[in-house]
Amino acid sequence: MSFNPDLHMTYTQETKGKAIIFRLEGSLMGDSTQQQFKEALLNQLDAGHKYFILDLSAVRNVNSSGLGSLITLFSRTRSAGGEFILVSVPTNVRNLLHITRLDTVFPVRETVQDALQSIQ
DSSP: OEEEOGGGEEEEEEEEETTEEEEEEEESSSSSSHHHHHHHOOOOOOHHOEEEEEEEEEEEEEEEHHHHHHHHHHHHHHHTEEEEEEESSOHHHHHHHHTTGGGGGGESSSSHHHHHHOOO
């Protein structure tokens, strides 16, 4: 099996103010990097951080496993009294959120700056 970048994900994280911004790139399809990202965010939550912004501008695809991860992270963050905001959501992902009615669950902002202003 050859490597297909469209089916894999990478991520970076940075702290800005009291928020941790995760920039995801590729596909949220349940691969090992998605699991690493999930663990990284949960570790930050366990360390006391409560404000997370997910920049999805470079996400190409999301499947049920990817949606499941987002729901888990959103639920855990909210249970801890935190905020979990999606930003720069591509049209295809926005459509999926709408079809699954998750657009009524997840806070969505247009830009990272909008999200930062909403939690400051």
